[in-house]
Amino acid sequence: MPRNLSETDVADFREKLCEVATALFVEKGPEGLNMRELAARMGVSAMTPYRYFKDKNEILSAIRARAFSRFADQLEKALAQPGTPPERSRAVGLAYVRFALEQSCCYRLMFDLSRPRLAPLPELFAAERRARATMTDHVRLMVREGYFHGDPELIGSVLWAGLHGVVTLRLSGALGEDGEFEVVLAEAMRVLSGAYRTR
Amino acid sequence: MPRNLSETDVADFREKLCEVATALFVEKGPEGLNMRELAARMGVSAMTPYRYFKDKNEILSAIRARAFSRFADQLEKALAQPGTPPERSRAVGLAYVRFALEQSCCYRLMFDLSRPRLAPLPELFAAERRARATMTDHVRLMVREGYFHGDPELIGSVLWAGLHGVVTLRLSGALGEDGEFEVVLAEAMRVLSGAYRTR
DNA sequence: AATATACCGTAACGGTGGTAATATGGATCG
């Protein structure tokens, strides 16, 4: 009998490949991420990745899931820091924006509109749910502590859409770089959070 | 001397090619838009389009500009209809959402995050400016007539970002299809317009 | 009619993601 890949072998390879793929993606953009260079950086032949992933699409979905996961990490970390609920809630919003701008490649990957029909990977599904849950957690805190009133789920979605809208307009170049982004962002956050604040 | 292409010849060909390219793009998506089939549908050889466009990127920018232009048309048409300023303003918002959903391919094209570095075509620049101007025109009306208060430019940008955020979350699959989109959209519009309404 | 040249088509190149056939090498058994 030949050597069989153990579960952990497969998982390790997948994990390592996702790291390399993400690095390549960040370094050279969507067009620069190709199977040959990815395989070369992994130190294997061009076809080996196909033993661990169905196709390139599945790899894209996998690194998308990782991006969602790291995104959720950042938001949770911001929420976990000490301070009053409004301070912590604000920290989550700032973490959102910082991630979107500093790791814009990954943010683009997460919310890309014209992706070639992504593979319905369970890990991607889970990562999206987790990121979304984190988006409502700080709202839940604000409501529980009496700073906000309303349905946390709905409020979270509205705040999310607001941040996402401003950020994506910026990333697609629709909002100029001469401070317009900052002004619109601050105003949007002021209006949205003000709408749910208890008086 | 050989026959020289007149200005109108070039413009006509470009226009016709943009129509065909848009149709092909809508029909088969970003991956389905390739130079060979585009040329075939134009009834010319694969290389002829390169006489009128630098490369595929420039074609993409051109049809993007056309999409922005049609988008602006829809918004202006909505604003031009009879009714009270709030009704007309609301009509613009509805037209925005309808365009984004019904012509989602074109909306994706317009605001795609991971585009391969678009060509800085002047017509694209102009079309973007026009679409953006339309986004603030109805706000200007509302402010002038006393329904809104504040800076029309800023308010327009915030409203735009809000709509854009909800719509793109929907298009990227982040907002479920079981009515969640409609609820979040209605809530976002309620909050945003409410924030600027005079009491 | 001869010529020059803007225009268009054909052929081909390098590169892509992906399939099929082949080679490799460690685990198992005689």
Next chain:
DNA sequence: CGATCCATATTACCACCGTTACGGTATATT
């Protein structure tokens, strides 16, 4: 210990992509 086997890895190859190179064609001027 050596023969065998089969999961794994590699090589060769394919169809397609955007694009370059270049030769053919047709037309306006001489």
